[in-house]
Amino acid sequence: MALKIIAFDADDTLFVNEPYFQEVEEKFCALMSDYLSNQGLSQELFKTEIANLELYGYGIKGYILSMIEAAMRISNNTISIEIIGKIIDHGKELLQKPIELLNGVEETLAQLHGKYKLIVATKGDLKDQQRKLHDSGLGNYFHHIEVMADKQEVNYEKLLKRLEINADEFFMIGNSLKSDVLPVLNIGGHAVHIPFHTTWEHEKISHKVEHPNFKTLEKISDVLEILL
DSSP states (O other), X not given: OOOOEEEEXXXXXXXXXXXXXXXXXXXXXXXXXXXXOHHHHHHXXXXXXXXXXXXHOSXXXXXXXXXXXXXXXXXXTOOOHHHHHHHHHHHHHXXXXXXOBOTTHHHHHHHHBTTBEEEEEEESOHXXXXXXXXXXXXXXXXXXXXXXXXXXXXXXXXXXXXXXXXXXXXXXXXXXXXXXXXXXXXXXXXXXXXXXXOOOGGGXXXXXXXXXXXXXXXXXXXHHHHHO
């Protein structure tokens, strides 16, 4: 491999993210428990999130708006202003969560730094992702930080064009097969999947990935055996 760029997803690849959303979802379900079961509430919230992705994109702010919209619909617009206030407060909690680096992340970045150009390629709200990367203390390892509107093939192709590299010079590391692996493989790049113990439903796929440019690794430090 004649690699030039090693790209890392951020959420649940560099630091913890999805468990925090699950905590807030549990609080949402507790607030709305008079209307539906927890399963029913989670399904309605997820349906609202997906319907709103085209408008709001990925990130916490869109999630807060989706919780409010779901609460209004589930309650037939009878939800109290106090409950809406609590939903907003729970959303703000997400925006202030401390950064918890995953095991081996900083050590791996330190060994790769200077040998490749390292970048972050992640989805989400721009301001929130900038905050998390700043608070993580990892910023100095990265040549470039890209907060993407989505992670489809066209988004990666635009990224590679800005980086002025070919697809076969690009190596993506992430926890999502749907967002971090499949689009990169489809345009001719290399990808590694490092599973996280929990995955947002929207990021799951139902088929096995087999490709000569693809590997699944147990932990992030395992990439050093491939790249060094």
